[in-house]
Amino acid sequence: MSFSTFALHPSLLRAIADLGFTRPTPIQREAIPAALAGRDLVGGAMTGSGKTAAFALPVLQRLLAAPGRGPRALVLAPTRELAQQILEVFTALARHTRLTAAAIYGGVGMEPQERALRRGVDLLVACPGRLLDHLQHPYADLSRLAVVVLDEADRMLDMGFLPDLKRVLARVPPGAQKLLFSATLPAPIRELASQLLLAPVAVEVAGTAAPATGVRQTVFPVRQDLKAALLVALLREEPGIGSALVFTRTKHRANRLADQLGRQGIPAERVHGNRSQAQRTAALAGFRSGRYRVLVATDVAARGLDIEALSHVVNFDVPAVAEDYIHRVGRTARNGATGEAFTFVAPEEQSDLGAIERAVGRRLDRRTLAGFDYQARAAEKLEIPLAERIAAIRARKSEERQRAAVNAARRAEAAARAARPDGDRAALASRRQPARPARRPAAGSFRPRGNG
DSSP: OOGGGGTOOHHHHHHHHHTTOOSOOHHHHHHHHHHHTTOOEEEEOOTTSSHHHHHHHHHHHHHHHSOOSSOOEEEEOSSHHHHHHHHHHHHHHTTTSOOOEEEEOSSSOSHHHHHHHHHTOSEEEEOHHHHHHHTTSTTOOOTTOOEEEEOSHHHHHHTTOHHHHHHHHTTSOTTOEEEEEESOOOHHHHHHHHHHSSSOEEEEOTTTTSOOTTEEEEEEEOOGGGHHHHHHHHHHHSTTOSOEEEEOSSHHHHHHHHHHHHHTTOOEEEEOTTSOHHHHHHHHHHHHHTSOSEEEEOGGGTSSOOOTTOOEEEESSOOSSHHHHHHHHTTSSGGGOOEEEEEEEOGGGHHHHHHHHHHHTSOOEEOOOTTOOTTOOOSSOSSOOHHHHHHHHHHHHHHHHHHHHHHHHHHHHHHHHHHSOHHHHHHHHHHHSOOOOOOOOOTTOOOOOTTO
């Protein structure tokens, strides 16, 4: 089967050829015909399976078949990174058309997004929270929408977006086509689909509960305090690791690990929820270009990152949820390629590893790195003891309060001076002037005395 089988618009087929796509993936073969027929759809497929194009092509086909003033299509995504990735896919597939698109997400200014909404772009890719901010204003009008896509629906439910989703969908015309895509289809997702979609077609590609078949998965048992040293040793000694996406449990650990790698001469950056959108975009761009060899991330980046030729993913910390493991590992071996996933497992993480192995249906291979001293003392701690962190936070807060008190006193003094009447200020100024000595009469002058 080829993409021409779907009778797509010639401009879309031309873009597909430009991108080097030859045969549809399984999810594309199953989902595209149903979506082109105008049916509501629930699609389940693993990360990296071509899911974005599975809904992007039918959406673009519909927009080309019925021109009009937008926005006429809306894609909802849980994270900024995923929204940006989806926008890039739409832009690439629509390169030979006049269709326009814009992304709506937080962490950046609202003004450019407002201008795009006022212009009436054909397609919006949005995170629910920021879209609701815009929907408070008249310029944000969803009444012309013909199709709505919910991507990574399971992730949106995990992140607590269900109330926001329902508020957004309440502004959508009743007859709009709805497409729901998810990496997994647990019971809550099926229940959501039954509430929001009308007689949907269900498309679930086999293997959604496991990483891509091209991923070689390996476990490295290691003490918690030696994980950073093991990562450095692997990056230096393991052949074939050009770059790696490394996942940590917390933002704090991501920051400290990236800093440690930098001190070891390994260029690294970090992506997590406390980084601004500009910082996250710069980190991703630097990783893609090869400026950074390692990108350290929390699970905010487990979905939505689209990095070509990513050969290695490292689970520096074992995820507590098996599905998060599948999404992390799915960052490599995309679109039929091969890759490796290393998972560092400390003794206290064995139970989480057991849950992952039950989810993927097999025992993962164990391995040790030859020449690495597993009994060594850690040269540098990744975690600062809790008592030290609390003490540092208290000291910083104390300094901030002292600075604030000094600044407040200065502002109060300036305000008091400004509020004094002119007379008071003049009196104050005169008091500040040095007293002039009494003038003595010039020699030979006459000064009358008394009355006389």
